[in-house]
Amino acid sequence: MEKEIEPIKECSQAILAIHDVMDLLSGKWKVSIIACLCYQKMRYSELLREVKGISGRMLSRELKELEINHLITRTVLDTQPVTVEYEITEYGSTLKNLTSTMAEWGMTHRRKIIGK
Known part of the structure; x- marks a missing residue:
């Protein structure tokens, strides 16, 4: 009977x-920001341009949480003027x-649903 409990405990932990x-x-932006920074360090303005649809205020908030x-x-x-760069940590x-x-799955899903 104990062997039946183990998979349930493992599932709960997962x-x-x-x-x-x-x-x-959480949210719509953090994964996009992380994905950008996994490839290269970027300035604030570059991230604002690259992450389509995010506002400056939201980008600042998300960057602070990711840094924390x-x-x-x-x-x-x-x-001059002061430049701020963001870079992914080793962690x-x-x-x-x-x-x-996620990107690979999303492209496959898009092709399946939209047919492109």
């Missing part, structure tokens, strides 16, 4: 871990496989 990820990456969670770093460069780069898998 669901809890998935909820943690969903809470961390140690997924990105913020570097202020000594330039944050562990999400690259996740974002790639």
